[in-house]
Amino acid sequence: MCLVEPGGKKLTIARFNGRIFAFAHKCPHASGIMADGYINAAGQVTCPLHRYRFDMQNGRNTSGEGYFLKVFKAEKREDGIYIGLEDKGFWGLL
């Protein structure tokens, strides 16, 4: 895993079994830095602070605490990795 900052937005990029995943920089529980965690054998990202686990594809909290990790579409192409980011909206607040 690593931290990237496309367009000024911090994200975590992870590679697992040849696939690329993109998700939030900070954990939804108490802002643990997700890139400092690890991916378990089942392909779930584990937060380094309290070890909550999340599905990297849909953000579901697989350890059962009821949180949701923001995930983004990610795709590896010949010329690089592409991440689907949302528009910032009218006020640029998103």
Ligand code: FES
């Ligand atoms: S901050 Fe991530 S599990 Fe608590």
